[in-house]
Amino acid sequence: xxxxxxxxxxxxxxxxxxxxxxxxxxxxxxxxxxxxxxxxxxxxxxxxxxxxxxxxxxxxxxxxxxxxxxxxxxxxxxxxxxxxxxxxxxxxxxxxxxxxxxxxxxxxxxxx
Amino acid sequence: xxxxxxxxxxxxxxxxxxxxxxxxxxxxxxxxxxxxxxxxxxxxxxxxxxxxxxxxxxxxxxxxxxxxxxxxxxxxxxxxxxxxxxxxxxxxxxxxxxxxxxxxxxxxxxxxxx
Numbered sequence: 001x002x003x004x005x006x007x008x009x010x011x012x013x014x015x016x017x018x019x020x021x022x023x024x025x026x027x028x029x030x031x032x033x034x035x036x037x038x039x040x041x042x043x044x045x046x047x048x049x050x051x052x053x054x055x056x057x058x059x060x061x062x063x064x065x066x067x068x069x070x071x072x073x074x075x076x077x078x079x080x081x082x083x084x085x086x087x088x089x090x091x092x093x094x095x096x097x098x099x100x101x102x103x104x105x106x107x108x109x110x111x112x
Numbered sequence: 113x114x115x116x117x118x119x120x121x122x123x124x125x126x127x128x129x130x131x132x133x134x135x136x137x138x139x140x141x142x143x144x145x146x147x148x149x150x151x152x153x154x155x156x157x158x159x160x161x162x163x164x165x166x167x168x169x170x171x172x173x174x175x176x177x178x179x180x181x182x183x184x185x186x187x188x189x190x191x192x193x194x195x196x197x198x199x200x201x202x203x204x205x206x207x208x209x210x211x212x213x214x215x216x217x218x219x220x221x222x223x224x225x226x
Contacts, residue, residue: 004154034214034215036217041219041220042219042220043116043202043204043217043218043219043220044155044202044204044215044217045217046214046215046216049214089154089155091155099157099171100157100215101154101171102154102155102156103154104152104153104154105154
């Protein structure tokens with residue numbers, strides 16, 4: 001069974017810092033990995049999707065990497081801003097079906 | 113409407129009652145999904161539908177049923193609610209059910225079963 005873990009559960013940083021969020025998964029046979037952002041009381045917004053054949057994806061200040069062999073992904077946020085404060089979730093997709101497993105998320109607070 | 117809407121926003125329900133959570137999307141997406149989100153457990157897939165007229169079971173389907181009579185609507189029914197079904201429920205959709213698709217999420221329904 002695929003297990004997805006995100007550590008730490010919560011992170012607080014001062015504005016302007018570069019930071020890394022971690023996601024690990026137990027089964028390396030994945031099709032893709034996706035990072036989402038969730039604001040309090042809201043749904044999820046997709047940030048980046050990395051296909052299993054890719055090593056990284058970039059969007060603005062965000063960069064996500066994928067290392068299937070070690071079962072790890074990182075989300076790098078450059079020059080963090082208070083508006084980046086949210087919970088960040090990763091999810092892995094195992095097959096060409098709807099089996100997508102989520103981590104519990106990392107709650108990020110960026111202090112002005 | 114733009115995107116996915118869910119109703120109600122929140123609900124308190126007595127155990128044993130029947131409840132239907134509504135989900136509507138206006139993006140003409142073929143695939144739709146229901147998840148529940150519990151503290152410390154992340155999101156877990158309850159049921160999904162790859163196209164109108166078809167449905168499938170996810171990771172935690174017991175106690176829930178769904179129907180997909182048309183492309184836009186995907187209601188989730190709790191036939192006889194139990195306290196363990198207290199959760200936040202999210203509906204999502206994607207263009208198709210293929211693994212490469214991005215899923216778009218609704219704002220959620222917060223359900224409390226007493």
